[in-house]
Amino acid sequence: MIELLTQHGEAILFYAFALAAVVSAVGVISLRNPMYCALSLLVTFLAVAALFLMRHAELLGMVQLFVYGGGIMVLFLFVIMLVNLHRLREVRLFNEQVPIALVLGVLLVALFGWVFLSLPASAPGDSTALVSLDGEVVGNAKAVAWVLYTEYLLPFEIASIFLLVAMIGAVVLGRRD
Amino acid sequence: MSGLLAAMLEATGPTLFHYVLVPLIKIAIVLFAGVLPLIMYLVLAERKVLGFMQARVGPNRVGLWGLLQPIADVMKLLVKEDVVPRRAVRWAFVLGPCLVVAPAFVIFSVIPFGPPAATEGGISWFVTDINVALLMVLALATLPVYGIILGGWGSNSKFSLLGGLRSAAQMISYEVPQGFALVGPLLLAGTMSLVGIVEAQRDLGMWFIVPQFVAFFVFLVAGVAESNRNPFDLPEAESELVAGFHTEYTGIRFALFFLGEYANMIVVSSVAVTLFLGGWLRPFPSVEALSFLDLSFLPAGLGGVVWFSLKLFVFLFVYIWFRGTFPRYRFDQLMALGWKWMIPLALVNLFLTGLVKVWV
Numbered sequence: 001m002i003e004l005l006t007q008h009g010e011a012i013l014f015y016a017f018a019l020a021a022v023v024s025a026v027g028v029i030s031l032r033n034p035m036y037c038a039l040s041l042l043v044t045f046l047a048v049a050a051l052f053l054m055r056h057a058e059l060l061g062m063v064q065l066f067v068y069g070g071g072i073m074v075l076f077l078f079v080i081m082l083v084n085l086h087r088l089r090e091v092r093l094f095n096e097q098v099p100i101a102l103v104l105g106v107l108l109v110a111l112f113g114w115v116f117l118s119l120p121a122s123a124p125g126d127s128t129a130l131v132s133l134d135g136e137v138v139g140n141a142k143a144v145a146w147v148l149y150t151e152y153l154l155p156f157e158i159a160s161i162f163l164l165v166a167m168i169g170a171v172v173l174g175r176r177d
Numbered sequence: 178m179s180g181l182l183a184a185m186l187e188a189t190g191p192t193l194f195h196y197v198l199v200p201l202i203k204i205a206i207v208l209f210a211g212v213l214p215l216i217m218y219l220v221l222a223e224r225k226v227l228g229f230m231q232a233r234v235g236p237n238r239v240g241l242w243g244l245l246q247p248i249a250d251v252m253k254l255l256v257k258e259d260v261v262p263r264r265a266v267r268w269a270f271v272l273g274p275c276l277v278v279a280p281a282f283v284i285f286s287v288i289p290f291g292p293p294a295a296t297e298g299g300i301s302w303f304v305t306d307i308n309v310a311l312l313m314v315l316a317l318a319t320l321p322v323y324g325i326i327l328g329g330w331g332s333n334s335k336f337s338l339l340g341g342l343r344s345a346a347q348m349i350s351y352e353v354p355q356g357f358a359l360v361g362p363l364l365l366a367g368t369m370s371l372v373g374i375v376e377a378q379r380d381l382g383m384w385f386i387v388p389q390f391v392a393f394f395v396f397l398v399a400g401v402a403e404s405n406r407n408p409f410d411l412p413e414a415e416s417e418l419v420a421g422f423h424t425e426y427t428g429i430r431f432a433l434f435f436l437g438e439y440a441n442m443i444v445v446s447s448v449a450v451t452l453f454l455g456g457w458l459r460p461f462p463s464v465e466a467l468s469f470l471d472l473s474f475l476p477a478g479l480g481g482v483v484w485f486s487l488k489l490f491v492f493l494f495v496y497i498w499f500r501g502t503f504p505r506y507r508f509d510q511l512m513a514l515g516w517k518w519m520i521p522l523a524l525v526n527l528f529l530t531g532l533v534k535v536w537v
Contacts, residue, residue: 035330039327058307058308058309059309059312061309062309062312062313062315063316065313065316065317066312066315066316066319066356069316069319069320070315070316070318070319070320070352071319071349071352073323074319074322074323074345074348074349075345075349077323077345078342078345078346078349081326081330081338081341081342081345082342139308139368140308140309141308141309141312141369
């Protein structure tokens with residue numbers, strides 16, 4: 001029993017978290033009560049954070065937990081608790097755009113399949129790539145920060161401009177006059 | 178003791194011993210010999226100190242100076258009837274208190290209570306040292322709010338729901354300045370490992386509270402707000418909301434909420450001690466003449482643990498002092514303080530720290 005756990009522990013944990021992520025993601029779009037949908041989304045976030053941790057992407061996992069688990073979901077729940085839950089329950093919320101959703105879903109699956117198939121067979125993934133810099137092990141946070149602010153500086157700044165635009169848009173939409 | 182450990186190493190093999198057994202023993206010691214007794218006696222200390230501040234005696238009937246009062250309290254809470262309100266959402270009602278307690282306990286696994294092992298095979302006074310410890314503390318410190326929201330929503334009571342709503346808004350508002358305040362020490366230390374941050378303070382020769390006093394102030398205020406303590410205890414404001422999010426809770430479930438609040442106080446205090454007050458370091462760590470303060474006659478780095486505990490107690494006393502001193506904020510005042518003062522203050526501090534870090 002202990003032999004089994006120590007040898008296949010990683011695989012067992014991976015499938016457990018992956019199952020939790022998939023089941024709760026289905027719950028997000030299929031449950032009727034918005035409170036339950038939001039909590040399913042929270043479980044999805046937590047499971048994905050655990051998957052990141054298992055791939056030695058500690059920084060990403062913790063940021064996922066902090067930003068999505070700690071910030072965004074609290075906001076969601078706050079808004080859901082403010083609106084009238086009983087009236088919301090009678091409205092069909094997200095099921096009105098089935099054709100578009102189907103097309104996008106098929107495209108997404110195709111993209112994932114293409115990436116998956118183009119990987120070399122039985123590639124375990126280089127687990128040191130995320131923690132080292134020029135061959136020196138410095139830890140995940142430092143390695144990611146270094147790559148982010150040198151190699152990918154421009155995409156990073158473009159993304160932050162997008163976020164700024166979205167924020168200004170939200171402020172404009174929220175104005176009463 | 179070491180013979181016993183050697184026998185266990187023999188029996189389990191090195192992998193299980195170092196990665197499962199030793200951490201489990203450490204977790205058990207931290208929880209059952211450290212945090213839980215501390216929480217029990219913190220409650221008594223709070224009642225005693227508040228009594229002193231209000232010219233009362235405080236609990237003094239159970240045992241000498243009321244020293245057995247915590248045990249009597251726990252017994253009482255355990256044997257009380259467990260009431261679940263009709264039409265409550267039962268799973269949310271049950272899960273809420275647990276979600277408040279669990280993340281706080283997990284955070285203690287990365288707090289360095291004392292120095293790492295000086296020699297190979299010595300005792301390190303922490304459960305684990307990970308390279309994203311600071312982010313993990315931040316991330317887990319936000320999770321208890323789900324317990325409060327779930328409990329408040331699941332109770333099917335207006336007061337509880339309002340308490341949960343207030344808690345959510347408060348958490349979002351004060352998480353931001355708290356995060357920014359922690360970036361200051363992080364920039365100075367250049368690492369997110371809590372052990373590394375304390376060692377950086379030793380190398381710098383001073384506690385980070387000296388260069389980062391603004392960040393310390395912001396962190397302290399945000400920490401009080403995040404642990405729902407006076408003067409920011411609006412989620413349970415008894416003058417307006419009866420008892421806020423735990424209005425409907427009784428017995429052991431109420432005790433868990435109570436436990437969570439005090440555990441979060443200790444978490445915030447421990448993080449503040451580690452980041453700003455030099456963790457296990459003595460005062461003025463660079464002054465040679467004071468090296469007798471290292472308490473190096475104590476075995477295995479225990480002197481560091483003594484210093485950590487002393488600083489921790491000062492913080493916990495300050496918490497109680499706040500409660501005895503400040504009146505509660507109004508809700509709009511709380512929000513204005515968070516967004517209009519704390520966040521700009523933390524941002525300016527971050528900017529200045531960055532400038533100093535680049536040019537000095």
